[in-house]
Amino acid sequence: xxxxxxxxxxxxxxxxxxxxxxxxxxxxxxxxxxxxxxxxxxxxxxxxxxxxxxxxxxxxxxxxxxxxxxxxxxxxxxxxxxxxxxxxxxxxxxxxxxxxxxxxxxxxxxxxx
Amino acid sequence: xxxxxxxxxxxxxxxxxxxxxxxxxxxxxxxxxxxxxxxxxxxxxxxxxxxxxxxxxxxxxxxxxxxxxxxxxxxxxxxxxxxxxxxxxxxxxxxxxxxxxxxxxxxxxxxxxxxxxxxxxxxxxxxxxxxxxxxxxxxxxxxxxxxxxxxxxxxxxxxxxxxxxxxxxxxxxxxxxxxxxxxxxxxxxxxxxxxxxxxxxxxxxxxxxxxxxxxxxxxxxxxxxxxxxxxxxxxxxxxxxxxxxxxxxxxxxxxxxxxxxxxxxxxxxxxxxxxxxxxxxxxxxxxxxxxxxxxxxxxxxxxxxxxxxxxxxxxxxxxxxxxxxxxxxxxxxxxxxxxxxxxxxxxxxxxxxxxxxxxxxxxxxxxxxxxxxxxxxxxxxxxxxxxxxxxxxxxxxxxxxxxxxxxxxxxxxxxxxxxxxxxxxxxxxxxxxxxxxxxxxxxxxxxxxxxxxxxxxxxxxxxxxxxxxxxxxxxxxxxxxxxxxxxxxxxxxxxxxxxxxxxxxxxxxxxxxxxxxxxxxxxxxxxxxxxxxxxxxxxxxxxxxxxxxxxxxxxxxxxxxxxxxxxxxxxxxxxxxxxxxxxxxxxxxxxxxxxxxxxxxxxxxxxxxxxxxxxxxxxxxxxxxxxxxxxxxxxxxxxxxxxxxxxxxxxxxxxxxxxxxxxxxxxxxxxxxxxxxxxxxxxxxxxxxxxxxxxxxxxxxxxxxxxxxxxxxxxxxxxxxxxxxxxxxxxxxxxxxxxxxxxxxxxxxxxxxxxxxxxxxxxxxxxxxxxxxxxxxxxxxxxxxxxxxxxxxxxxxxxxxxxxxxxxxxxxxxxxxxxxxxxxxxxxxxxxxxxxxxxxxxxxxxxxxxxxxxxxxxxxxxxxxxxxxx
Numbered sequence: 003x004x005x006x007x008x009x010x011x012x013x014x015x016x017x018x019x020x021x022x023x024x025x026x027x028x029x030x031x032x033x034x035x036x037x038x039x040x041x042x043x044x045x046x047x048x049x050x051x052x053x054x055x056x057x058x059x060x061x062x063x064x065x066x067x068x069x070x071x072x073x074x075x076x077x078x079x080x081x082x083x084x085x086x087x088x089x090x091x092x093x094x095x096x097x098x099x100x101x102x103x104x105x106x107x108x109x110x111x112x113x114x115x
Numbered sequence: 116x117x118x119x120x121x122x123x124x125x126x127x128x129x130x131x132x133x134x135x136x137x138x139x140x141x142x143x144x145x146x147x148x149x150x151x152x153x154x155x156x157x158x159x160x161x162x163x164x165x166x167x168x169x170x171x172x173x174x175x176x177x178x179x180x181x182x183x184x185x186x187x188x189x190x191x192x193x194x195x196x197x198x199x200x201x202x203x204x205x206x207x208x209x210x211x212x213x214x215x216x217x218x219x220x221x222x223x224x225x226x227x228x229x230x231x232x233x234x235x236x237x238x239x240x241x242x243x244x245x246x247x248x249x250x251x252x253x254x255x256x257x258x259x260x261x262x263x264x265x266x267x268x269x270x271x272x273x274x275x276x277x278x279x280x281x282x283x284x285x286x287x288x289x290x291x292x293x294x295x296x297x298x299x300x301x302x303x304x305x306x307x308x309x310x311x312x313x314x315x316x317x318x319x320x321x322x323x324x325x326x327x328x329x330x331x332x333x334x335x336x337x338x339x340x341x342x343x344x345x346x347x348x349x350x351x352x353x354x355x356x357x358x359x360x361x362x363x364x365x366x367x368x369x370x371x372x373x374x375x376x377x378x379x380x381x382x383x384x385x386x387x388x389x390x391x392x393x394x395x396x397x398x399x400x401x402x403x404x405x406x407x408x409x410x411x412x413x414x415x416x417x418x419x420x421x422x423x424x425x426x427x428x429x430x431x432x433x434x435x436x437x438x439x440x441x442x443x444x445x446x447x448x449x450x451x452x453x454x455x456x457x458x459x460x461x462x463x464x465x466x467x468x469x470x471x472x473x474x475x476x477x478x479x480x481x482x483x484x485x486x487x488x489x490x491x492x493x494x495x496x497x498x499x500x501x502x503x504x505x506x507x508x509x510x511x512x513x514x515x516x517x518x519x520x521x522x523x524x525x526x527x528x529x530x531x532x533x534x535x536x537x538x539x540x541x542x543x544x545x546x547x548x549x550x551x552x553x554x555x556x557x558x559x560x561x562x563x564x565x566x567x568x569x570x571x572x573x574x575x576x577x578x579x580x581x582x583x584x585x586x587x588x589x590x591x592x593x594x595x596x597x598x599x600x601x602x603x604x605x606x607x608x609x610x611x612x613x614x615x616x617x618x619x620x621x622x623x624x625x626x627x628x629x630x631x632x633x634x635x636x637x638x639x640x641x642x643x644x645x646x647x648x649x650x651x652x653x654x655x656x657x658x659x660x661x662x663x664x665x666x667x668x669x670x671x672x673x674x675x676x677x678x679x680x681x682x683x684x685x686x687x688x689x690x691x692x693x694x695x696x697x698x699x700x701x702x703x704x705x706x707x708x709x710x711x712x713x714x715x716x717x718x719x720x721x722x723x724x725x726x727x728x729x730x731x732x733x734x735x736x737x738x739x740x741x742x743x744x745x746x747x748x749x750x751x752x753x754x755x756x757x758x759x760x761x762x763x764x765x766x767x768x769x770x771x772x773x774x775x776x777x778x779x780x781x782x783x784x785x786x787x788x789x790x791x792x793x794x795x796x797x798x799x800x801x802x803x804x805x806x807x808x809x810x811x812x813x814x815x816x817x818x819x820x821x822x823x824x825x826x827x828x829x830x831x832x833x834x835x836x837x838x839x840x841x842x843x844x845x846x847x848x849x850x851x852x853x854x855x856x857x858x859x860x861x862x863x864x865x866x867x868x869x870x871x872x873x874x875x876x877x878x879x880x881x882x883x884x885x886x887x888x889x890x891x892x893x894x895x896x897x898x899x900x901x902x903x904x905x906x907x908x909x910x911x912x913x914x915x916x917x918x919x920x921x922x923x924x925x926x927x928x929x930x931x932x933x934x935x936x937x938x939x940x941x942x943x944x945x946x947x948x949x950x951x952x953x954x955x956x957x958x959x960x961x962x963x964x965x966x967x968x969x970x971x972x973x974x975x976x977x978x979x980x981x982x983x984x985x
Contacts, residue, residue, distance in 0.1 A: 048172045056186055060185060
């Protein structure tokens with residue numbers, strides 16, 4: 003198992019939006035998807051997923067509906083709304099800017115100052 | 116839309132709670148199940164897999180709570196939870212709850228009652244068309260020349276030419292005998308210019324108002340069929356005609372003149388002064404009883420109209436200006452303010468005072484709450500340890516405060532509901548359609564706002580106190596400096612406010628005692644008065660009046676309890692519309708106009724007036740219409756030694772003359788000392804024709820009240836068709852005149868009593884609490900050799916210090932309150948030493964009394980018992 007990083011506060015929402023943007027998913031599926039797309043590098047407190055999901059539904063970024071899953075069980079599926087898609091785009095851009103800024107800051111050498 | 120959506124989700128979440136709850140469970144369990152399945156598939160044994168899955172998931176209950184919070188049902192549910200909890204807490208300490216609710220209920224109730232009066236008088240608009248544009252030209256017509264109204268044309272031309280008034284109307288209220296139904300009754304009617312109704316924007320509901328040519332230029336009642344017309348009030352219409360529209364065209368007798376009814380005023384319309392009938396005015400020169408109202412021109416602002424009026428009226432004012440109070444100076448007022456007059460300021464002042472009382476109630480409850488919160492530290496810290504945030508605890512406390520306040524508001528509303536009718540007795544609303552009511556939107560909103568704000572006020576300190584809460588370790592003692600200083604400051608603030616109220620009480624009480632004990636030149640205690648009016652009766656004609664009066668005087672004189680009887684056209688203190696005259700002695704005019712009072716024989720003897728020189732009239736002089744007169748000392752002094760006036764001739768510019776037979780001390784015909792006419796002339800009633808309205812005065816044995824009905828019935832027995840009214844003792848008349856000051860005194864005394872009670876509760880609470888908290892400290896002190904006296908002194912010392920700070924802080928405010936008290940009572944109170952000294956001593960006495968029990972408790976502390984607790 004690779005060394006896992008604790009996720010930054012506030013990034014869980016972004017990860018959820020990203021995971022769901024790739025297709026409707028149910029709760030545990032979202033967790034698996036995040037582990038998959040982050041190559042298992044992120045450590046998520048599993049229960050924390052659900053308050054976040056409910057919050058995103060209330061913010062109308064996700065919508066939820068009950069359906070039958072592949073193993074014929076009643077399951078709650080989440081998918082992105084238009085607002086959610088827009089938010090994901092904004093958050094992605096913001097995140098990338100942040101990463102670049104932090105990275106360049108960290109690369110700074112003493113002679114550059 | 117967002118709001119609706121979230122509201123819907125909250126409501127559905129509440130109603131389908133069990134369903135939502137089940138779905139959350141289902142979702143979370145599915146997650147753990149899936150996880151366990153995955154782990155099992157990777158080779159973990161089933162039991163171990165399920166254990167690991169639960170562990171990986173984390174704190175199940177915590178996340179479930181977070182989900183609920185995320186769903187938004189949380190706040191409402193918390194509120195319900197908080198409310199239940201608050202109710203339980205309040206029930207658990209009934210003593211505290213009762214004191215707090217009672218204190219607040221009195222505060223809120225008093226505010227509600229006063230506000231309902233203020234609301235009716237000041238904030239609700241008058242029932243006229245665009246009432247905000249109607250002006251009252253206050254006291255403009257003092258000197259009979261402005262606005263010009265010698266003739267109809269003069270007045271209307273003036274109004275039409277005005278640059279700032281669209282139209283203006285004049286009127287004059289008079290008491291008159293009304294006939295038409297059963298017998299003759301006394302009623303208040305008004306004579307108006309023809310456009311009275313159109314200026315107000317009110318039209319009769321039945322029939323029509325006056326026409327332009329209904330007015331007449333003469334002191335008469337108009338011509339039959341042309342201007343002998345009247346609009347009657349709705350009540351009179353019901354009473355005399357049973358609400359029959361055929362009343363139009365019927366005649367009604369006013370002071371014996373027959374007027375034709377042409378209209379009926381709308382229900383409830385009784386402006387001005389609750390009158391029941393309107394008739395066209397007869398314009399004549401020198402009428403100083405007129406009142407003018409006007410409607411502002413469209414687009415003209417009040418400021419503009421006011422200044423334009425001031426400019427127009429200035430050259431008309433007599434020079435030098437009379438020494439009248441500035442309130443009475445001619446000015447343009449909104450009709451609403453004009454209707455209220457000085458009552459407006461008094462009402463606002465009372466509202467301010469009553470808010471002060473509520474503020475004090477709040478501080479007291481805050482004090483009680485701080486003590487209680489401190490007692491609940493253990494409970495609160497346990498809740499904090501179990502995960503309640505500070506915000507959550509603060510919300511809990513505030514909910515308790517709100518609940519207290521709302522319960523108190525309901526009690527207060529009930530109290531106001533019962534007390535407001537009292538206000539209507541002291542200060543009836545100026546218009547019939549107005550009434551003081553508690554159960555209306557404005558007042559209820561005010562009460563709700565007052566109670567919520569009060570809750571925030573008294574909840575603030577205890578909630579701030581939560582900041583000091585520690586979850587672990589020893590609780591900071593409530594006797595810590597900070598908390599104690601706050602509580603002492605609260606008590607000191609109460610003392611300060613009470614100090615102000617107490618001194619106001621003394622000033623007001625002093626001023627009132629002064630008013631009531633002032634020597635007004637006649638005997639107040641032993642006089643009974645009953646009025647009659649002969650207008651429109653069979654005695655109206657001149658030669659029949661005197662026999663009627665003589666018959667009444669004879670019959671009343673023969674009553675067992677009556678010592679002396681006489682009659683006068685108008686009583687002292689009741690000088691409305693008195694006749695003035697340009698009198699002098701031996702042809703030399705006096706410096707100013709004198710008032711002239713027609714009186715019968717034995718008037719001064721009956722009234723207890725003081726005859727300085729000579730004598731008063733006798734029966735023979737009154738009967739023969741002898742030209743004799745009595746003058747007062749001030750008048751006589753203008754012409755030399757007063758005693759020398761006897762035998763000289765009282766003369767007028769027009770050549771009439773009377774022989775002066777007596778000089779008297781004079782009586783106060785006005786209550787305002789600045790308005791009393793210093794020159795008074797008394798003459799026998801003129802012959803023929805005396806005066807339609809007159810008041811009989813009788814000096815009777817005590818108790819005066821018990822003889823009133825006998826005198827009234829005796830007068831009525833002479834002729835039942837003559838209206839007999841106003842059977843009152845002189846003392847009662849005086850009391851009515853000073854009903855306002857009496858009411859203000861009552862209110863201020865009540866407030867002060869309430870404030871003193873609060874001081875007792877506040878001081879007692881502060882000290883009892885400190886003593887309870889410091890029991891062990893006191894124990895140690897005593898173990899170390901402190902005597903009981905030392906301990907008692909320590910506790911009393913704290914009370915003394917706190918109260919002294921309050922007293923010193925309150926003293927400067929008293930200088931300010933002095934002016935207010937003066938304006939309420941209509942006279943300036945004297946020195947401030949007595950009020951301040953009395954206030955300080957009373958508060959000290961009360962506070963030390965309240966401190967006595969805690970001090971005794973402290974002195975009884977047994978060191979052995981006290982120290983065992985630690």
